[in-house]
Amino acid sequence: xxxxAKFLEGNLLRxxxxxxxTSSVGLMAVFAVDFVDMIFISMLGKAELAAAIxxxxxxxxxxGSFGIGMAIACGAxxxxxxxxxxxxxxxxxxxxxxxxxxxxxxxFAALVWFNLRTLVSLLGxxxxxxxxxxxxxxxxxxxxxxxxxxxxGGAILRAHGDAGRSMNVLIYGGVVNAILDPILxxxxxxxxxxxxxxxxxxxxxxxYLALRxxxxxxxxxxxxxxxxxxxxxxxxxxxxVPAILTQxxxxxxxxYVTRAMAxxxxxxxxxxxxxxxxxxxxxxxxxxxSGAVGPIIGQNAGAKNNERVQRAFTEALWFTAGVTVLVSxxxxxxxEPLAVVFQLDEGTIARTLVFLFAGPLSLxxxxxxxxxxxxxxFNNLGHPFYSTLTNWGRHTLGTIPPVMLGAALxxxxxxxxxxxxxxxxxxxxAFLMARSVMAKTADRAPDPREPFARQGRLHSLFHLRR
Numbered sequence: 151x152x153x154x155a156k157f158l159e160g161n162l163l164r165x166x167x168x169x170x171x172t173s174s175v176g177l178m179a180v181f182a183v184d185f186v187d188m189i190f191i192s193m194l195g196k197a198e199l200a201a202a203i204x205x206x207x208x209x210x211x212x213x214g215s216f217g218i219g220m221a222i223a224c225g226a227x228x229x230x231x232x233x234x235x236x237x238x239x240x241x242x243x244x245x246x247x248x249x250x251x252x253x254x255x256x257x258f259a260a261l262v263w264f265n266l267r268t269l270v271s272l273l274g275x276x277x278x279x280x281x282x283x284x285x286x287x288x289x290x291x292x293x294x295x296x297x298x299x300x301x302x303g304g305a306i307l308r309a310h311g312d313a314g315r316s317m318n319v320l321i322y323g324g325v326v327n328a329i330l331d332p333i334l335x336x337x338x339x340x341x342x343x344x345x346x347x348x349x350x351x352x353x354x355x356x357x358y359l360a361l362r363x364x365x366x367x368x369x370x371x372x373x374x375x376x377x378x379x380x381x382x383x384x385x386x387x388x389x390x391v392p393a394i395l396t397q398x399x400x401x402x403x404x405x406y407v408t409r410a411m412a413x414x415x416x417x418x419x420x421x422x423x424x425x426x427x428x429x430x431x432x433x434x435x436x437x438x439x440s441g442a443v444g445p446i447i448g449q450n451a452g453a454k455n456n457e458r459v460q461r462a463f464t465e466a467l468w469f470t471a472g473v474t475v476l477v478s479x480x481x482x483x484x485x486e487p488l489a490v491v492f493q494l495d496e497g498t499i500a501r502t503l504v505f506l507f508a509g510p511l512s513l514x515x516x517x518x519x520x521x522x523x524x525x526x527x528f529n530n531l532g533h534p535f536y537s538t539l540t541n542w543g544r545h546t547l548g549t550i551p552p553v554m555l556g557a558a559l560x561x562x563x564x565x566x567x568x569x570x571x572x573x574x575x576x577x578x579x580a581f582l583m584a585r586s587v588m589a590k591t592a593d594r595a596p597d598p599r600e601p602f603a604r605q606g607r608l609h610s611l612f613h614l615r616r
Contacts, residue, residue, distance in 0.1 A: 157446045157449040158233065158449055162446070162458065163465045163468075166442065167469060170435050191203060193493075198279045199341065199342060200420040200423055201275070201279050202283040203423055204423030204426065205273050205274075205275045206286045206290075207426055208273055208401060209262070209266070209270065209287055209401075211401035212401035212402075215394060215398045216258050216294075216298070216397070217255065219393035219396065220250075220251040220254075220298060220301070220386075220390050220393075221304065222529050223386050223388075223529075224386070226309075226389055226444060226448050226530045227240075227386065227389065228240045228306055229444065230448050230449070230530070232449060233449035233450065242378055242382065243386070244306045245374055245378070247306075248302050248303070250383060250386055251298045251302050252295045252298060255294050255297075255298040262291060263287075266287050270284055272409075273405055273408050274408065274412030274413075279416065282342055285343065286342045289343060289347060290346045290350060293349075293354070300319065300357040300359075303360025304356075304360055306364055307368070308441055309445045311445065312367065315367065316360075319363060322356075326355045327349060327351065330344075330348035330351055331345060391534075393529060393538075395542070396534070396538045396541040399538075399542040400541065402545055403545025403549040406550055407553055407569050410557050410565050411565050414499065414561060417498060417499050418499050420500055421498075421499055421501070422565075428507070432477050432481055435473050436515060436519040439469075439470060439519055439523055439526070441526075443463075443466045443526040447463070447531065451531055456588070459531070459588060463584060470519035470520060470522075471516055474512075474515050474516040474519060478512040481507075482508060482512075503566060520581055521540060521541070524580035524583065525541070528583075531587050536583055536587065540576060540579065556568025
């Protein structure tokens with residue numbers, strides 16, 4: 151068995167904690183820079199700038215979903231190959247995933263770039279705010295393929311169990327961004343454009359460091375042969391397509407929430423933008439769960455150790471519950487300092503929204519974490535379309551009706567309340583589906599080359615055999 155399949159033995163809760171915490175530190179470095187961006191922009195004293203970042207954030211979430219989907223596919227396939235002891239196949243699939251992802255990422259970025267004004271307008275932006283959001287996005291979007299390389303590279307490192315280097319890559323990218331932000335925003339006076347340029351520089355850094363780490367410490371990459379890329383296209387996209395569709399559900403739901411919040415004015419959108427920047431910083435460990443648990447489940451599934459797969463799922467949920475409680479307590483204690491940092495005056499709607507999140511609503515993030523863990527199980531056990539169904543349900547039926555009801559009953563705060571409570575029902579559905587998948591897997595471990603196997607007639611059109 152390959153020495154790199156490190157999750158086949160040892161304490162599962164420790165593996166989950168180490169992978170999640172180290173991955174979250176890297177994510178937090180990136181999210182923290184976004185958080186600092188918002189602080190810097192707030193210091194400029196222009197509400198339209200903060201609102202523009204809020205609108206742009208919804209589009210960036212949309213574009214980033216493509217990279218997340220490709221990273222999920224690559225990580226699952228590499229982890230399964232390592233679990234089987236086939237390091238050559240793992241290296242080949244890592245190479246193919248990067249090339250395929252870079253090409254399609256460039257195409258995707260171009261499509262969004264040429265339709266930016268329409269997309270931002272659909273979110274509710276207008277006038278000066280619309281122009282600012284579009285200008286910000288026009289600078290960042292061309293670097294999407296670089297971000298994708300960094301994300302897929304990080305997934306490859308995590309599939310090898312190398313959470314430390316995956317973390318360091320993101321930290322260095324965050325440091326570059328943090329250094330350039332004040333220089334470009336204030337020193338050069340570029341404001342939003344400066345923040346965008348700093349983000350582009352960080353993406354260059356992350357992509358380069360991820361590739362270098364794989365090359366130096368994990369056997370590098372195979373020869374980029376067209377024949378191998380063509381062969382791997384099927385298994386990569388067999389997971390990537392539903393994974394991308396899964397990820398796209400989140401920005402679609404968030405776009406609706408942004409649109410609903412826009413009805414209550416730019417101050418409400420600015421408050422929601424602060425919550426949007428605060429959330430991934432506070433819950434970085436939860437955001438990292440899917441990528442952290444995935445390789446653990448994937449390696450053990452590849453080794454056909456199904457009892458260990460089920461225990462990993464359960465341990466991950468206990469870990470999620472503990473993290474959610476601790477973070478929620480910390481947020482509640484920090485509400486007043488947050489108001490000072492973001493200059494949230496007493497009685498303003500922005501202050502109300504931030505205080506609402508940094509209190510009871512943050513506890514409901516456990517259910518989002520449950521969905522993340524369930525999706526990791528689906529993607530690594532050959533049922534990626536279950537992730538798609540779960541996420542789209544959560545961000546359509548689990549978002550639109552409750553947000554509409556919340557907005558009608560409680561105004562702008564009701565938008566956040568409806569969005570939070572909408573995830574509870576679909577988290578329960580995801581839990582039951584994941585338990586069912588693991589029970590079936592105990593009878594027959596799925597072939598990693600046939601990730602849609604045994605999913606019924608609905609998926610027969612997408613059943614791609616290698």
